Amino acid sequence: MNEPFLVALANPEPAPGGGSAAGYSACLGVALVKKIIHLELLRSRSSRELTFEWKKLLEQANEMEQNLEQLIEEDGNTYIEFVEARTDCGRKNFDHALDKAVECPVKIMKQSSEGMGLISEVGKRCARHLLSDLLVSGETFMAAVRGAYHIAWANICLLPGNSPRQPAISAGEISLLERSCKEKHLMVMEQLRAKIRGETPNR
DSSP states (O other): OOHHHHHHHHSSSSSSOHHHHHHHHHHHHHHHHHHHHHHHHHHTTTOHHHHHHHHHHHHHHHHHHHHHHHHHHHHHHHHHHHHHHHHOTTOTTHHHHHHHHHHHHHHHHHHHHHHHHHHHHHHHHSOGGGHHHHHHHHHHHHHHHHHHHHHHHHHHHTSOTTOOOOOSSOHHHHHHHHHHHHHHHHHHHHHHHHHHTTOSOOO
């Protein structure tokens, strides 16, 4: 358990909040993927080609993990700026703060979508008995997508009703991204389940 993060999440402070929690969910998905890659690296020592493939996938997972950790921190800082801008009577920084408060969770959604692509590649190569962990990983990525979607949508709704200004990313665009992620999730999950059922060949 990452106790410092969970303790901070439970504190009555603006950050970390829901966006950071969504990013943390995606990090759990990456951790499970890395676990499987490490196990397969141990099994592939006799094959230089397989070892190379698994190391490339591990590099992708490590890069994704770093990006998500940065986004978790960015989301907390962004939300604090957003809260301060909302309480600013002149609202001089509100527009910029709103854009950042929408863009950050959208980045988490996109990283989670990439995570599902990584699951697909790992699933094509890993042993059949490891696929159940990838199913769990897929659910944590989709939870991150849904959570980040809710945060981005809710922040857009905080725009004053009489404001002519619209955020850089619209609610409609966010909904389309969420739908695309959902379709990708369903496709990858079915790919994994088919392999578990023995309907696709092991590599």
